[in-house]
Amino acid sequence: MFSKTCEYAIKACIYIASQSLVQKRVGIKDIAQAIESPEAFTGKIMQVLSKNHIVDSVKGPHGGFEIPESAMKEKRLAEVVRAMDGDDIFKSCGLGLKECSGANPCPLHSQFAKIRADITKLLETTSLYDVATGLADGLTFLKR
Amino acid sequence: MFSKTCEYAIKACIYIASQSLVQKRVGIKDIAQAIESPEAFTGKIMQVLSKNHIVDSVKGPHGGFEIPESAMKEKRLAEVVRAMDGDDIFKSCGLGLKECSGANPCPLHSQFAKIRADITKLLETTSLYDVATGLADGLTFLKR
DNA sequence: CAAATAAAAGACTTTTTTATCTTTTATTAA
DNA sequence: TTAATAAAAGATAAAAAAGTCTTTTATTTG
Ligand code: FES
Ligand code: FES
Numbered sequence: 001m002f003s004k005t006c007e008y009a010i011k012a013c014i015y016i017a018s019q020s021l022v023q024k025r026v027g028i029k030d031i032a033q034a035i036e037s038p039e040a041f042t043g044k045i046m047q048v049l050s051k052n053h054i055v056d057s058v059k060g061p062h063g064g065f066e067i068p069e070s071a072m073k074e075k076r077l078a079e080v081v082r083a084m085d086g087d088d089i090f091k092s093c094g095l096g097l098k099e100c101s102g103a104n105p106c107p108l109h110s111q112f113a114k115i116r117a118d119i120t121k122l123l124e125t126t127s128l129y130d131v132a133t134g135l136a137d138g139l140t141f142l143k144r
Numbered sequence: 145m146f147s148k149t150c151e152y153a154i155k156a157c158i159y160i161a162s163q164s165l166v167q168k169r170v171g172i173k174d175i176a177q178a179i180e181s182p183e184a185f186t187g188k189i190m191q192v193l194s195k196n197h198i199v200d201s202v203k204g205p206h207g208g209f210e211i212p213e214s215a216m217k218e219k220r221l222a223e224v225v226r227a228m229d230g231d232d233i234f235k236s237c238g239l240g241l242k243e244c245s246g247a248n249p250c251p252l253h254s255q256f257a258k259i260r261a262d263i264t265k266l267l268e269t270t271s272l273y274d275v276a277t278g279l280a281d282g283l284t285f286l287k288r
Numbered sequence: 289c290a291a292a293t294a295a296a297a298g299a300c301t302t303t304t305t306t307a308t309c310t311t312t313t314a315t316t317a318a
Numbered sequence: 319t320t321a322a323t324a325a326a327a328g329a330t331a332a333a334a335a336a337g338t339c340t341t342t343t344a345t346t347t348g
Contacts, residue, residue, distance in 0.1 A: 001145065001233075004306065007240040014251055027324065041307050047326060060315025061323045077252075089145075096151040098288055107158055107275040107284040108221075111266050115259065122255050131251035140251040144242055148336065171294065185337050191296060204345025205293045 006084040009045050011035040011142045013080050016055055016065050017072045017132035025064040036143045045084070052083040072132060078123040090120050150228035153189050155179040155286045157224050160199055160209050161216045161276035169208040180287045189228070196227040216276060222267040234264050 002010070015034045019026045028046060032039040046065060050057040054075060055065045067075070081089060093100035094112040102109070134140040146154070159178045163170045172190060176183040190209060194201040198219060199209045211219070225233060237244035238256040246253065278284040 001238055002240075004240065010252075011239055029324095038307055040309070043325075044307085044327095050325085057325065058315080059313075059323085059325050061317070063315070063324050065325090094145055095155055095286075096146075096148065097285070104285050104288055105283075106286065107278050108266075108270075109284070111270070115262050115266065118259050118262065122252075122259065126252075126255070134251055139249075140253065141241070141248050142239075142250065144248055173294095182337055184339070187295075188297095188337085194295085201295065202345080203293085203295050203343075205347065207294050207345070209295090 002081065002089070003085050005045060006081055008035060008037045008042060009049060009080050009084045010077060012037070012042065012045065013049065013054060013067070013075075013128055014131050014135055015142055017067045017128040018135040020066045020069065020072065021132060021136050025058065025062070025066045027064040031065070034142060048083055049080070052079070054080055054083060067128060069129070072128040075128045076124055077126045077128070077131070078120070080128075081123055090116070090123075146225065146233070147229050149189060150225055152179060152181045152186060153193060153228045154221060154224050155181070156186065156189060157193065157198060157211070157219075157272055158275050158279055159286055161211045161272040162279040164210045164213065164216065165276055165280050169202065169206070169210045171208040175209070178286060192227055193224070196223070198224055198227060211272060213273070216272040219272045220268055221270045221272070221275070222264070224272075225267055234260070234267075 012031050012035055015031060016026055019030075026034075028039060028043050031037070031046070032042045035042075037045075046055065046057065049055045050065070055067050056071075057063075057065055078090075091100060093106055094108050094116070095106040097104070097106050100106075100109065100113070106112075131140070135142065156175050156179055159175060160170055163174075170178075172183060172187050175181070175190070176186045179186075181189075190199065190201070193199045194209070199211055200215075201207075201209055222234075235244060237250055238252050238260070239250040241248070241250050244250075244253065244257070250256075275284070279286065
């Protein structure tokens with residue numbers, strides 16, 4: 001479904017958001033620990049998220065990453081996915097045809113298009129705030 | 145969604161089935177041409193499909209691959225996917241947690257589980273015959 | 289039976305994805 | 319203003335996925 005990179009990115013954003021809810025800025029080490037990802041690789045991912053203005057980054061002592069509450073209410077999961085994996089998941093053919101189109105449909109097009117629309121809806125409507133609260137409340141988990 | 149290998153496998157099966165509908169056995173070259181796949185790689189994929197009894201293989205002159213009409217009415221897309229990609233798509237967590245469970249749900253679990261169930265239903269209920277007829281009738285396509 | 293045909297099997301190569309290690313830059317606070 | 323801290327940037331490395339090439343085995347038909 002998502003690349004490993006994208007999975008890490010989504011989890012990192014949710015974790016950062018949940019910590020930002022209690023005014024805590026978090027470093028790469030914290031993040032890697034919280035989402036069970038390799039530390040250096042997580043750093044690379046954070047660079048991309050930061051460049052795409054999905055997270056705010058602060059260098060130096062007491063630095064780290066954060067997502068202001070106002071921002072996390074706006075940012076959708078779809079933005080994170082687009083930053084990491086592009087928009088393949090939103091528009092490409094399930095059987096790998098060069099482009100998905102009703103005019104030249106693959107044998108799964110009609111059924112697959114529905115599923116893809118559901119995925120798109122999920123990602124486009126869910127904000128980081130929506131998922132961060134469940135984590136903060138101990139209802140959902142990012143590892144195991 | 146699916147690996148490249150799995151996409152080729154699904155398309156190959158649909159093509160073979162559609163040709164079997166008109167009593168035509170097809171070789172690797174035909175298949176590769178019909179689904180726009182690398183020939184040698186397609187050969188490898190056919191070996192797996194053959195070992196898993198999804199297609200029948202015949203060596204020697206006038207040999208090739210076929211799927212008897214009775215068999216293609218039984219075989220589901222899910223079998224092809226399992227043979228190539230395992231059952232990850234049917235059971236694994238969308239965010240890559242070690243296992244998907246309601247007891248330890250990731251933040252997307254409830255929404256993702258629905259989508260995964262839809263995908264499973266599509267693959268488990270669609271037979272090769274179902275998709276082969278559309279191709280044979282020129283309503284669906286395997287390339288471009 | 290011999291020659292031709294076509295898939296199976298095995299050994300490799302290339303590309304992409306995932307991951308690591310080192311150096312640099314920015315920031316803070318003593 | 320310098321030492322410590324933490325992310326950014328850059329250069330590699332390892333693993334997995336995708337793809338190729340060569341040899342072997344099975345089958346058919348003249
Ligand atoms: S053409 Fe394959 S999903 Fe639309
Ligand atoms: S735990 Fe993630 S999808 Fe079920």
